[in-house]
Amino acid sequence: MDQENLDAIVNAIVKELTALGIQPSPVVPADQTHTLPISESRPVETQLDSNPISAVALGSDLIIDLNDPTTQAARRQPGVHQPIDPEGLSALMDTTTARIGAGRAGVRLRTASLLLFQSDLAVTQDALYRDVDAKILAEFNLFQVQTQVTGGKQEYLLRPDLGRRLSAEARHIITKRCVKSPNIQVCVGDGLSAAAIDANLRKIMPVIQSGCQTAKLSLGTPFFIQYCRVGVMNDIGDLLKPDVLILLIGERPGLGRAESMSAYMAYRPASGQNDADREVICNIFDGGGTNPLEAGAYALQLAQKMIKKQSSGVKSRLMET
Ligand code: B12
Numbered sequence: 088m089d090q091e092n093l094d095a096i097v098n099a100i101v102k103e104l105t106a107l108g109i110q111p112s113p114v115v116p117a118d119q120t121h122t123l124p125i126s127e128s129r130p131v132e133t134q135l136d137s138n139p140i141s142a143v144a145l146g147s148d149l150i151i152d153l154n155d156p157t158t159q160a161a162r163r164q165p166g167v168h169q170p171i172d173p174e175g176l177s178a179l180m181d182t183t184t185a186r187i188g189a190g191r192a193g194v195r196l197r198t199a200s201l202l203l204f205q206s207d208l209a210v211t212q213d214a215l216y217r218d219v220d221a222k223i224l225a226e227f228n229l230f231q232v233q234t235q236v237t238g239g240k241q242e243y244l245l246r247p248d249l250g251r252r253l254s255a256e257a258r259h260i261i262t263k264r265c266v267k268s269p270n271i272q273v274c275v276g277d278g279l280s281a282a283a284i285d286a287n288l289r290k291i292m293p294v295i296q297s298g299c300q301t302a303k304l305s306l307g308t309p310f311f312i313q314y315c316r317v318g319v320m321n322d323i324g325d326l327l328k329p330d331v332l333i334l335l336i337g338e339r340p341g342l343g344r345a346e347s348m349s350a351y352m353a354y355r356p357a358s359g360q361n362d363a364d365r366e367v368i369c370n371i372f373d374g375g376g377t378n379p380l381e382a383g384a385y386a387l388q389l390a391q392k393m394i395k396k397q398s399s400g401v402k403s404r405l406m407e408t
Contacts, residue, residue: 156203166190207343214282214345229311232257236314243314251318269307272329276315280337286346287379294383324356331390332356346372354399364400
């Protein structure tokens, strides 16, 4: 294609974008805009327009630049066209993380809403598909074992049953390396979000460790389980026979919310137990969830209660009535 044809195509696209209300930005040398990350390639004030796209026309060099839709300011930008009460709408939007006030384009989502949705979904998928940071596991001397999932994350997602059972190798390693019958056994599992473990482990682990010391509870040898589901607690219980097992595990990520962790707990876990025998401290994350430091302290309190009542889950609740 010669330069003339190329220019004609570019001009036609620019014309179309302009007709859609997308203003070409001032000319920026192509080498500068190409090297800058999207969010930095335009001044901040222009990033906050309600229009998520801008076009930079450079003769034959057209760059379509997307503003970052995930910034707080962009999320809080009301999308409703000419709202009757703009202040009321903004106030309402400030009360929730739900996607309200997004407006619409005809019967469809506005481009800004679609881009935000896609960005948030990417955060969720990253959390689900990547592995927990090995550095963090090393910091807490966690050795790694695996469940019966052998076909990677895809199999993990499709076969929850395999994620509930330890592999034969894992059983062997755990039996060899771990202290038996501790008061408290802590295990860490990737579950459905590696980001959750990365975000919270450094905060919650020291609280549990020092809490055990203060309460004079013996702490077992902690370890990490890859491709882990909650039901694996039974296998661990059969092998190590702790009074209380605390499994720190990544929760199913919400849209754009990936760092939420749970602590599933059971008194004397063993084959045959189910979720009715367990407790969960959920939504552990900084900035809006259960703070991981508080969650650690609460987990320990709950463990002491389980030991005192010699039960957990529904049975324990029934004893209270
Ligand atoms: C997915 C889910 C479910 C699914 C689980 C199906 C499955 N096989 O994955 C279904 C719809 C069955 C479910 C049911 C219930 N759930 Co639910 N669930 C969740 C959710 C959205 C994600 C859990 C997760 O990511 N787990 C981690 C992965 C790796 O675990 P997994 O091994 O794949 O799946 C196991 C756990 O999810 C566990 N589980 C799920 N919910 C609950 C609740 C309790 C109390 C326990 C002990 C275990 C448990 O059951 C699965 C099978 O073992 C959370 C929300 C959150 N923020 O965590 C709520 C959540 C954990 N559930 C909750 C509740 C209350 C329940 C129910 C008691 C609701 C009811 N009244 O019937 C039931 C009981 C579940 C049971 N298993 O006995 C609450 C717990 C609140 C609390 N602190 O007690 C949460 C936090 C939702 C909420 N915000 O209210 N749940």
